[in-house]
Amino acid sequence: MVDSKSQKLRQTALPYPYRDNGLSLQIEEYQLEDEQPVELDQEQDNLTVDLAINESDPWEHATLRGEVNLPEDVVQSVYPPDERSSPPGKLYVAVRCPETIYRDRVDVGTSETEGGLDPGVHEVEISLESNDLRGKVQLLPFLVRSFEGDSDGQFATTPNVRLASGEPWTVVVDEEEESGSRLIEGEEAEFSEHDHLPGEKRLYHLDFRKVDSPKLWINSDHSRIVDILHANGSVGAEARMRDVVLDQIQQGVWSQLVVRAISDVDDEGEPRHDWERAVLNIFARDLTDEEDVTQASIQLREELNDPEGVAVLMERLDGAIQDYIDPRDQLINLIEEGLQI
Structure with missing residues (x-):
C-alpha cells in the first residue's frame, strides 16, 4: 500500500502505482582516466560528485561506480501480487546534461531469477x-517493467513503463563558463530586434548560417518563458515547467540536426562536420537495422533522397527522438505539481 501524500498524488496522475523516491542511488567512487579510484564520503548528504578538481589537467574519461537499491516494499507497491515473488523489471540510471542536451541510460547490473528482478x-x-x-550532469535511477503483464487494471502492465525512481545525483563536470564543449552553441536574443532572426512570435531558432557550428537562439521577447528556462533545481513547479519547455524545444532541434546530418553524408558514409558525426552516432543505428554507424548513415541518406522513403524515415525519426528525450516523464512531473496547487 502506498502511504505518503506524494505517492498518492503520483498514483492519481498515473493510472497505476509509482514510487517517486522508491529507489536509492549511491555513488561510492570515481576514477579519472586510468588513475587510482577516489572513494567518496558515504556520509555526505549533498549527492554530488565534483570532477572539476584540476582545471590545469582536464579529464577526458571518467568512471563512476556505485549501487542502486531496490527495496522489497517498492516491489510490493508497484507489482500485482502474482508477480511479487519474481518481479519482471529492469533497473537503469538516466544520464542527463541540460547544457549539451545530452541524454543516455546505463543499465544496472541486476540479478534475475526466472526472468524476474531480485530486490536488494x-x-x-x-x-x-x-x-x-x-x-553539471544529473544521474537518476529508474525501475521499469521488463515485459507485458496481466492485472485487473490497477497495476502497470506495459513493457518499459517506469515504476519507480529515486533522488538524483549531480556530477560537476566543469566550473568555468568557457570550458567543456557543446554539440551546438546557444544564446538568447530579442528576435524583434534582429533582422537575421525570425519574427517575435517564435520561441527558438536553429541557425545554420555557420554550417560547421549551428547555433540555437532563444527568443528573449518571451521573458516569462526565458525566466522559466533559467530555473534551478530538480523539483518545484518552475523546474518541472522548465523541463517540459526544454523537451518541446529539443524535439524540434533534434529533428533539424538529424536531417541536416543525414543530408551531408557522402558516398562513404562520412558527414562533413564534427557535430553531424556526433548526431549520427546518437541516432543512426536506432533509425536502421545496421550496427555500423557508417552503413546506417548511408542507408539513411538513401531514404532521405527517396520521395517515398522520406515519409517513413520521418515517422521513425519522431519516435526515436521521443525515446531519446522521453518527454512523458517530465509531463507527469508537471502534472503532479499541478495536482498539489
Whole structure:
C-alpha cells in the first residue's frame, strides 16, 4: 500500500502505482582516466560528485561506480501480487546534461531469477566522456517493467513503463563558463530586434548560417518563458515547467540536426562536420537495422533522397527522438505539481 501524500498524488496522475523516491542511488567512487579510484564520503548528504578538481589537467574519461537499491516494499507497491515473488523489471540510471542536451541510460547490473528482478542492492558503473558534457550532469535511477503483464487494471502492465525512481545525483563536470564543449552553441536574443532572426512570435531558432557550428537562439521577447528556462533545481513547479519547455524545444532541434546530418553524408558514409558525426552516432543505428554507424548513415541518406522513403524515415525519426528525450516523464512531473496547487 502506498502511504505518503506524494505517492498518492503520483498514483492519481498515473493510472497505476509509482514510487517517486522508491529507489536509492549511491555513488561510492570515481576514477579519472586510468588513475587510482577516489572513494567518496558515504556520509555526505549533498549527492554530488565534483570532477572539476584540476582545471590545469582536464579529464577526458571518467568512471563512476556505485549501487542502486531496490527495496522489497517498492516491489510490493508497484507489482500485482502474482508477480511479487519474481518481479519482471529492469533497473537503469538516466544520464542527463541540460547544457549539451545530452541524454543516455546505463543499465544496472541486476540479478534475475526466472526472468524476474531480485530486490536488494545492485552494482552500477557509469562512464562519462567530457566531450559530451558541460557544467553539471544529473544521474537518476529508474525501475521499469521488463515485459507485458496481466492485472485487473490497477497495476502497470506495459513493457518499459517506469515504476519507480529515486533522488538524483549531480556530477560537476566543469566550473568555468568557457570550458567543456557543446554539440551546438546557444544564446538568447530579442528576435524583434534582429533582422537575421525570425519574427517575435517564435520561441527558438536553429541557425545554420555557420554550417560547421549551428547555433540555437532563444527568443528573449518571451521573458516569462526565458525566466522559466533559467530555473534551478530538480523539483518545484518552475523546474518541472522548465523541463517540459526544454523537451518541446529539443524535439524540434533534434529533428533539424538529424536531417541536416543525414543530408551531408557522402558516398562513404562520412558527414562533413564534427557535430553531424556526433548526431549520427546518437541516432543512426536506432533509425536502421545496421550496427555500423557508417552503413546506417548511408542507408539513411538513401531514404532521405527517396520521395517515398522520406515519409517513413520521418515517422521513425519522431519516435526515436521521443525515446531519446522521453518527454512523458517530465509531463507527469508537471502534472503532479499541478495536482498539489
